[in-house]
Amino acid sequence: xxxxxxxxxxxxxxxxxxxxxxxxxxxxxxxxxxxxxxxxxxxxxxxxxxxxxxxxxxxxxxxxxxxxxxxxxxxxxxxxxxxxxxxxxxxxxxxxxxxxxxxxxxxxxxxxxxxxxxxxxxxxxxxxxxxxxxxxxxxxxxxxxxxxxxxxxxxxxxxxxxxxxxxxxxxxxxxxxxxxxxxxxxxxxxxxxxxxxxxxxxxxxxxxxxxxxxxxxxxxxxxxxxxxxxxxxxxxxxxxxxxxxxxxxxxxxxxxxxxxxxxxxxxxxxxxxxxxxxxxxxxxxxxxxxxxxxxxxxxxxxxxxxxxxxxxxxxxxxxxxxxxxxxxxxxxxxxxxxxxxxxxxxxxxxxxxxxxxxxxxxxxxxxxxxxxxxxxxxxxxxxxxxxxxxxxxxxxxxxxxxxxxxxxxxxxxxxxxxxxxxxxxxxxxxxxxxxxxxxxxxxxxxxxxxxxxxxxxxxxxxxxxxxxxxxxxxxxxxxxxxxx
Numbered sequence: 001x002x003x004x005x006x007x008x009x010x011x012x013x014x015x016x017x018x019x020x021x022x023x024x025x026x027x028x029x030x031x032x033x034x035x036x037x038x039x040x041x042x043x044x045x046x047x048x049x050x051x052x053x054x055x056x057x058x059x060x061x062x063x064x065x066x067x068x069x070x071x072x073x074x075x076x077x078x079x080x081x082x083x084x085x086x087x088x089x090x091x092x093x094x095x096x097x098x099x100x101x102x103x104x105x106x107x108x109x110x111x112x113x114x115x116x117x118x119x120x121x122x123x124x125x126x127x128x129x130x131x132x133x134x135x136x137x138x139x140x141x142x143x144x145x146x147x148x149x150x151x152x153x154x155x156x157x158x159x160x161x162x163x164x165x166x167x168x169x170x171x172x173x174x175x176x177x178x179x180x181x182x183x184x185x186x187x188x189x190x191x192x193x194x195x196x197x198x199x200x201x202x203x204x205x206x207x208x209x210x211x212x213x214x215x216x217x218x219x220x221x222x223x224x225x226x227x228x229x230x231x232x233x234x235x236x237x238x239x240x241x242x243x244x245x246x247x248x249x250x251x252x253x254x255x256x257x258x259x260x261x262x263x264x265x266x267x268x269x270x271x272x273x274x275x276x277x278x279x280x281x282x283x284x285x286x287x288x289x290x291x292x293x294x295x296x297x298x299x300x301x302x303x304x305x306x307x308x309x310x311x312x313x314x315x316x317x318x319x320x321x322x323x324x325x326x327x328x329x330x331x332x333x334x335x336x337x338x339x340x341x342x343x344x345x346x347x348x349x350x351x352x353x354x355x356x357x358x359x360x361x362x363x364x365x366x367x368x369x370x371x372x373x374x375x376x377x378x379x380x381x382x383x384x385x386x387x388x389x390x391x392x393x394x395x396x397x398x399x400x401x402x403x404x405x406x407x408x409x410x411x412x413x414x415x416x417x418x419x420x421x422x423x424x425x426x427x428x429x430x431x432x433x434x435x436x437x438x439x440x441x442x443x444x445x446x447x448x449x450x451x452x453x454x455x456x457x458x459x460x461x462x463x464x465x466x467x468x469x470x471x472x473x474x475x476x477x478x479x480x481x482x483x484x
Contacts, residue, residue: 038096116136
């Protein structure tokens with residue numbers, strides 16, 4: 001736990017990261033309300049979510065690297081100011097176009113995750129780092145759940161614009177406190193931002209995530225989807241080449257090849273697929289009228305309450321993991337978290353006829369999310385050189401998002417691939433979807449078994465040597481022409 005001298009810093013980091021995480025899911029249940037209020041189409045209003053996803057994916061690793069180079073506090077304050085302005089613009093948006101732009105601005109806040117992890121690593125004592133990262137991860141995980149639970153009551157009691165007015169005040173105050181009390185981290189990476197790497201990274205992320213999020217409307221076989229996937233492959237290859245040849249790469253590929261990093265990222269990809277798909281489809285399942293042969297016809301607020309066990313469980317297990325990690329190690333907690341996700345999705349595939357069954361499965365999945373989030377962050381932070389903390393944790397968050405986009409897209413195909421005459425999906429579509437998610441989480445648990453053993457946030461000797469070599473290798477190792 002943070003000591004008295006670091007508690008305020010932790011409170012600032014937790015508030016900023018928690019609000020951003022909440023903004024990811026807060027608007028999703030209110031999309032039909034936004035569509036009606038701004039007089040737009042269903043296909044257009046989905047860009048409120050897509051724009052946020054793309055923006056966060058692009059800026060999270062880039063600004064994480066910027067923080068490593070110019071100072072994490074300076075970058076943190078700038079990002080908090082940007083999120084405040086984005087929320088203010090969204091609250092005042094007169095039309096859907098302005099709201100989409102506001103969501104792009106809000107997405108820059110994705111950098112709060114790697115910046116916060118980096119500040120904890122730099123400023124907190126070694127004994128505080130592991131528990132503090134676990135607690136912050138619990139807040140981040142719970143933030144998404146808070147968004148799902150709180151959206152309905154806020155919209156019903158006030159107006160959808162208050163989904164943004166409330167964060168404006170919270171983030172503005174947090175910014176002022178951060179400016180005054182958060183210390184500037186002494187650890188700085190050397191070099192500069194590789195803007196070629198940044199452009200290519202942005203290009204392949206957008207080219208990959210855009211068709212994944214829009215393929216349901218454009219059609220999986222459409223020229224736009226196929227063309228963007230082809231562009232993503234090409235830009236990814238160019239990005240790898242540029243980063244391998246750069247003296248100051250945006251993402252050091254040697255760091256990405258560290259055993260603890262690539263195995264944790266693989267787990268993040270698979271578990272993210274299950275987690276984001278559950279967040280996307282479980283509320284819709286319980287809101288489906290019972291006339292469809294399943295579902296409970298729940299309101300947005302009632303659907304949020306059914307997700308409440310997930311919210312409470314993910315926060316509690318995330319906090320608890322900070323106490324368990326010194327005893328069990330992050331690897332066991334990550335494996336357990338992913339396995340709990342598989343159990344929850346398997347339970348939903350077999351039993352989803354009663355509301356208590358859905359609530360129970362949501363709670364089990366919440367336990368898994370809390371353990372997995374905290375463990376992934378601790379494994380990455382404990383495995384990379386200090387100068388790569390922001391970039392490495394930013395990429396881990398991105399990989400989890402990419403997995404989530406893939407999981408949601410594939411689940412959407414299973415759920416909506418065959419519709420009843422009423423236009424509602426068949427119950428078998430959800431059953432197949434839950435089964436797929438169970439398999440993905442099971443694969444994540446198997447991938448987690450490959451993670452090198454660490455205890456109390458300490459690397460094994462071999463992993464420490466690998467991480468140190470990233471810092472000590474001569475510059476010739478990354479000179480033009482050097483391989484990855």
